[in-house]
Amino acid sequence: xxxxxxxxxxxxxxxxxxxxxxxxxxxxxxxxxxxxxxxxxxxxxxxxxxxxxxxxxxxxxxxxxxxxxxxxxxxxxxxxxxxxxxxxxxxxxxxxxxxxxxxxxxxxxxxxxxxxxxxxxxxxxxxxxxxxxxxxxxxxxxxxxxxxxxxxxxxxxxxxxxxxxxxxxxxxxxxxxxxxxxxxxxxxxxxxxxxxxxxxxxxxxxxxxxxxxxxxxxxxxxxxxxxxxxxxxxxxx
Numbered sequence: 001x002x003x004x005x006x007x008x009x010x011x012x013x014x015x016x017x018x019x020x021x022x023x024x025x026x027x028x029x030x031x032x033x034x035x036x037x038x039x040x041x042x043x044x045x046x047x048x049x050x051x052x053x054x055x056x057x058x059x060x061x062x063x064x065x066x067x068x069x070x071x072x073x074x075x076x077x078x079x080x081x082x083x084x085x086x087x088x089x090x091x092x093x094x095x096x097x098x099x100x101x102x103x104x105x106x107x108x109x110x111x112x113x114x115x116x117x118x119x120x121x122x123x124x125x126x127x128x129x130x131x132x133x134x135x136x137x138x139x140x141x142x143x144x145x146x147x148x149x150x151x152x153x154x155x156x157x158x159x160x161x162x163x164x165x166x167x168x169x170x171x172x173x174x175x176x177x178x179x180x181x182x183x184x185x186x187x188x189x190x191x192x193x194x195x196x197x198x199x200x201x202x203x204x205x206x207x208x209x210x211x212x213x214x215x216x217x218x219x220x221x222x223x224x225x226x227x228x229x230x231x232x233x234x235x236x237x
Contacts, residue, residue: 001131003036004076006096009069017186020067022193022235023177026059029091029105030173032075040129044166050123051115054087056172057108058143061091061193065102072096078133085111085119090136104136108143114167145196145232148219151210154182159205169200170230179220179233182211192236198229 007028015021020028037043037054047053067073074094081088086108093103111122157178165171176195180187201207201222207230210221220233 001036001040001129002076002078002133003032003039004074005032005035006072006074009067009071009073011069013067014069015187017188018069019188021177022061022063022180022187022190023173025061025063025067025093025103025193026173026176026195028073028075028093029059029061029077029103029107030056032077032091033089036077036130042126042129047114051113052120052123053112053114053167054109054122055112055167055197057086057110057197059105059107059193059195060138060141061103061105062138063103063191063193065100066188067093067102073102074098079130080133080135082122082127082130082132085121087111087122087130088135090133092136104138106136106138106140141192141194141236143196145194145219145234148212148214148217150212151219151221152212154209154211157207157209159201159203159207161203164203167200169202170205172197175201175222175231176233178207178209178222179211179231179235182209182218182220183235184213184218185235185237189237190235192234194234194236196232198231199224201230 077091089107091105113120163170163174208223218235222230
């Protein structure tokens with residue numbers, strides 16, 4: 001089942017360049033799949049009752065056109081496959097009139113037991129109501145982000161209450177928003193954004209940012225004080 005919502009890019013959605021930042025694009029995408037779950041009656045209340053939730057594992061987001069202030073857009077999502085506790089989901093952002101394809105994305109989600117913190121198979125009801133649609137014909141760089149040499153420490157960040165989601169974890173878009181601080185180029189030059197999530201940061205955690213780059217890509221790793229990786233973020237130019 002495909003789900004879409006229409007919206008206008010507002011003043012609070014754009015950065016100092018008058019365009020939507022990469023982290024805000026993640027906000028648009030995750031809001032779309034969250035709204036679909038609510039429409040299908042398997043949203044937040046359902047997750048709290050069953051104590052199971054779909055947690056993002058990875059993103060590949062291709063930026064085809066910048067999103068600008070006041071533009072009207074249509075954000076869409078659909079599931080493409082389920083295998084045991086892993087689900088795949090695509091997204092698009094089009095201009096509202098359909099004349100421009102601005103963003104396309106692939107993502108991997110994991111069904112977890114919220115109390116035991118382990119992967120579990122989704123309820124058959126969830127698979128049935130989401131259904132399947134054909135996946136986008138986009139080149140895949142894979143779920144795992146390749147390591148790079150030369151990571152340099154950049155800065156510490158503390159996780160605050162305003163960054164938490166309903167599960168008590170730092171919202172997944174915030175990892176991208178932090179990583180953007182270290183972009184070697186303007187966000188306009190980023191053609192592909194990839195994110196691989198490893199561990200969840202919670203209130204009070206200190207996130208240590210490291211970065212390195214070559215001619216084709218830039219890698220930012222966000223780590224705990226014990227050097228456990230929270231997330232790896234890759235920008236391809």
